[in-house]
Amino acid sequence: xxxxxxxxxxxxxxxxxxxxxxxxxxxxxxxxxxxxxxxxxxxxxxxxxxxxxxxxxxxxxxxxxxxxxxxxxxxxxxxxxxxxxxxxxxxxxxxxxxxxxxxxxxxxxxxxxxxxxxxxxxxxxxxxxxxxxxxxxxxxxxxxxxxxxxxxxxxxxxxxxxxxxxxxxxxxxxxxxxxxxxxxxxxxxxxxxxxxxxxxxxxxxxxxxxxxxxxxxxxxxxxxxxxxxxxxxxxxxxxxxxxxxxxxxxxxxxxxxxxxxxxxxxxxxxxxxxxxxxxxxxxxxxxxxxxxxxxxxxxxxxxxxxxxxxxxxx
Amino acid sequence: xxxxxxxxxxxxxxxxxxxxxxxxxxxxxxxxxxxxxxxxxxxxxxxxxxxxxxxxxxxxxxxxxxxxxxxxxxxxxxxxxxxxxxxxxxxxxxxxxxxxxxxxxxxxxxxxxxxxxxxxxxxxxxxxxxxxxxxxxxxxxxxxxxxxxxxxxxxxxxxxxxxxxxxxxxxxxxxxxxxxxxxxxxxxxxxxxxxxxxxxxxxxxxxxxxxxxxxxxxxx
Ligand SMILES: Nc1ncnc2c1ncn2[C@@H]1O[C@H](COP(=O)(O)OP(=O)(O)O)[C@@H](O)[C@H]1O
Ligand SMILES: [Mg+2]
Numbered sequence: 001x002x003x004x005x006x007x008x009x010x011x012x013x014x015x016x017x018x019x020x021x022x023x024x025x026x027x028x029x030x031x032x033x034x035x036x037x038x039x040x041x042x043x044x045x046x047x048x049x050x051x052x053x054x055x056x057x058x059x060x061x062x063x064x065x066x067x068x069x070x071x072x073x074x075x076x077x078x079x080x081x082x083x084x085x086x087x088x089x090x091x092x093x094x095x096x097x098x099x100x101x102x103x104x105x106x107x108x109x110x111x112x113x114x115x116x117x118x119x120x121x122x123x124x125x126x127x128x129x130x131x132x133x134x135x136x137x138x139x140x141x142x143x144x145x146x147x148x149x150x151x152x153x154x155x156x157x158x159x160x161x162x163x164x165x166x167x168x169x170x171x172x173x174x175x176x177x178x179x180x181x182x183x184x185x186x187x188x189x190x191x192x193x194x195x196x197x198x199x200x201x202x203x204x205x206x207x208x209x210x211x212x213x214x215x216x217x218x219x220x221x222x223x224x225x226x227x228x229x230x231x232x233x234x235x236x237x238x239x240x241x242x243x244x245x246x247x248x249x250x251x252x253x254x255x256x257x258x259x260x261x262x263x264x265x266x267x268x269x270x271x272x273x274x275x276x277x278x279x280x281x282x283x284x285x286x287x288x289x290x291x292x293x294x295x296x297x298x299x300x301x302x303x304x305x306x307x308x309x310x311x312x313x314x
Numbered sequence: 315x316x317x318x319x320x321x322x323x324x325x326x327x328x329x330x331x332x333x334x335x336x337x338x339x340x341x342x343x344x345x346x347x348x349x350x351x352x353x354x355x356x357x358x359x360x361x362x363x364x365x366x367x368x369x370x371x372x373x374x375x376x377x378x379x380x381x382x383x384x385x386x387x388x389x390x391x392x393x394x395x396x397x398x399x400x401x402x403x404x405x406x407x408x409x410x411x412x413x414x415x416x417x418x419x420x421x422x423x424x425x426x427x428x429x430x431x432x433x434x435x436x437x438x439x440x441x442x443x444x445x446x447x448x449x450x451x452x453x454x455x456x457x458x459x460x461x462x463x464x465x466x467x468x469x470x471x472x473x474x475x476x477x478x479x480x481x482x483x484x485x486x487x488x489x490x491x492x493x494x495x496x497x498x499x500x501x502x503x504x505x506x507x508x509x510x511x512x513x514x515x516x517x518x519x520x521x522x523x524x525x526x527x528x529x530x531x532x533x534x
Contacts, residue, residue, distance in 0.1 A: 021407070210405055212365075212403075216365070216397055216399075216403075218421060219389070220389045220420075
């Protein structure tokens with residue numbers, strides 16, 4: 001008998017502890033809201049994740065591209081291109097902040113052009129410039145200006161390309177994509193805020209009787225709005241967890257697919273373009289942060305809607 | 315503790331339901347509020363509860379003029395008043411225990427500080443076996459007692475009960491009246507709205523506030 005009573009009491013305690021659910025929960029409306037929040041969380045995390053992938057990939061591109069320069073030595077009438085290329089190589093080597101200089105030989109240039117021109121083309125017949133790839137020392141700032149001037153003085157048919165334009169354009173593109181993603185996330189948040197506000201109004205209308213009773217038994221408005229916050233926080237958490245899990249699942253699936261691709265031919269190109277479909281821990285942390293923010297936002301928005309409505313009610 | 319001066323009330327643009335109502339309720343007093351159905355008993359109780367504003371006149375509660383009260387003050391006053399509604403207004407999705415504990419719960423009190431108290435009160439009104447039942451399966455009399463227990467749990471200074479014997483058989487009505495009288499002896503002011511003459515005859519030393527044609531007559 002005492003154990004029975006104890007069990008009953010602990011059951012009561014269990015029901016009361018997390019805060020009696022005082023908001024009448026219309027299960028259809030609640031499920032609809034949970035679904036909306038799940039979809040919004042999914043879209044927001046997916047967008048944010050995509051933005052992070054783009055940013056990571058663009059950082060990879062630009063750091064690779066920025067660590068190299070190329071010098072093209074163009075064939076010019078009356079000049080020995082091979083000698084010019086050698087000279088240009090020597091000049092480059094003498095400049096500080098340069099780690100490695102590699103002058104492409106004719107055979108190597110031919111190999112580079114093979115996909116376009118096919119084999120067996122006599123390079124000597126073609127006005128193809130000689131390429132010199134200059135690798136920069138990452139620990140030291142290279143003196144690009146002095147290199148450019150030295151080249152202009154002694155090898156006028158050499159063109160130095162420091163890839164700056166490329167890097168700038170890549171970064172601009174990546175930054176615009178990230179900005180677009182941010183706007184999309186903000187729009188999703190705004191749409192979710194509206195959905196939550198309307199759901200709260202609906203729940204309040206459905207809980208009018210309950211709210212009245214709470215007032216009569218001495219509940220302050222702040223207490224009532226906290227009840228709503230609790231209720232919607234729970235719904236928000238449900239939706240955010242579902243949406244977040246789906247997003248993580250989507251990224252893992254994309255990771256698998258991209259891994260499969262990179263086994264196939266051309267996979268390395270896909271990877272070069274998109275980077276790896278690997279969000280890394282910061283990506284997963286972002287998913288958690290966004291999902292958490294969605295849940296917390298849901299609670300706070302409904303609390304403020306209720307506070308506002310109650311203040312106007314009298 | 316309650317003072318009405320020339321209070322008038324109309325709903326919307328209708329005729330005045332209450333006209334020039336003046337009376338006061340003293341601490342530790344016991345009164346019946348009576349009059350035929352539709353006379354305005356419930357309306358008068360709602361005025362005391364601050365759930366309606368008078369269209370004319372003044373209402374003072376606990377020495378405060380009520381027309382200028384802020385929300386916090388209204389909440390504070392309601393915590394000193396226990397109310398039993400005619401239609402009980404129990405929350406259907408809470409157990410009897412939770413319904414009775416509600417006024418303490420909304421004050422933010424920890425459950426362990428009041429659990430024993432609530433269970434004792436439930437036993438006292440004869441609902442000790444029904445603590446986990448939900449209102450829809452309670453009988454009319456059980457709901458009535460749960461509603462009364464909810465009003466009493468905060469040990470209010472003023473208890474308002476609207477037709478508390480309207481849904482129960484005469485023997486339970488007598489027991490409930492005894493409960494109110496006991497409460498009155500322990501210092502609470504009681505206002506019972508009823509049109510049950512037999513009930514009033516059982517406690518004929520009580521004051522009577524009689525409503526008729528919108529006016530209130532007091533018989534001490
Ligand atoms: N919310 C309301 N809106 C309009 N008229 C109302 C409202 N409540 C009560 N009344 C009217 O006020 C009068 C008094 O009602 P009420 O106070 O409930 O009387 P009692 O409780 O004595 O039966 C009745 O004529 C009723 O129709
Ligand atoms: Mg009535």
